[in-house]
Amino acid sequence: MNSTAVTLCFLLRDEAAGTHVLLGTKKTGFGVGKIVGLGGHVEPGESDAEAACREVFEEAGIVVREHDLRVAGLIEFVFPARPEWNMSTSLFTARRWTGDPVESQEIIPEWFPVTSLPLARMWQDAEHWLPLALGEGAVDAVIILNDDNETVASAEYSLRGV
Numbered sequence: 001m002n003s004t005a006v007t008l009c010f011l012l013r014d015e016a017a018g019t020h021v022l023l024g025t026k027k028t029g030f031g032v033g034k035i036v037g038l039g040g041h042v043e044p045g046e047s048d049a050e051a052a053c054r055e056v057f058e059e060a061g062i063v064v065r066e067h068d069l070r071v072a073g074l075i076e077f078v079f080p081a082r083p084e085w086n087m088s089t090s091l092f093t094a095r096r097w098t099g100d101p102v103e104s105q106e107i108i109p110e111w112f113p114v115t116s117l118p119l120a121r122m123w124q125d126a127e128h129w130l131p132l133a134l135g136e137g138a139v140d141a142v143i144i145l146n147d148d149n150e151t152v153a154s155a156e157y158s159l160r161g162v
């Protein structure tokens with residue numbers, strides 16, 4: 001499958017009210033208007049982990065070190081009607097970082113309880129894989145979108161390391 005390498009990185013913070021995850025409203029580009037994870041394209045010569053750290057800094061001003069990333073899985077997003085949008089997406093979580101989230105040109109960052117994710121405002125497929133990726137293991141998934149490039153035609157996933 002010819003797909004673009006991208007990353008998503010989910011910062012997790014334990015509070016009295018429970019664990020929260022940093023997501024953000026996309027202001028530009030792919031998925032504009034949706035609440036998404038922080039992340040983006042892996043540049044040539046970069047590892048997935050390097051790209052995740054760079055994107056978190058560019059999109060929210062937060063410094064995450066590679067050794068504080070936990071591998072949370074791999075998702076193939078398949079857009080049969082727009083194969084040029086196909087993405088192979090490395091997922092990470094992190095519980096240690098430096099700084100407070102700041103709005104960037106791309107993202108308005110916001111914390112959400114992991115037990116109350118804003119799924120209605122996210123990509124429709126997120127309900128299938130995001131709760132699993134934020135858990136203890138790692139999720140491997142293949143999400144095939146319908147020709148509207150929004151709704152889910154099929155979602156197959158399995159859990160690693162639980």
Ligand SMILES: Nc1[nH]c(=O)nc2c1ncn2[C@H]1C[C@H](O)[C@@H](COP(=O)(O)OP(=O)(O)OP(=O)(O)O)O1
Pocket residue numbers: 006007008028029030031036037038039040041077087089123125126143
């Ligand atoms: N079906 C889907 N569900 C989802 O939750 N996230 C998806 C998705 N398909 C793609 N993504 C994510 C993966 C990746 O982090 C992001 C696309 O990368 P970017 O945010 O970098 O896109 P942009 O077009 O804004 O690119 P840049 O101009 O390079 O920033 O969209």
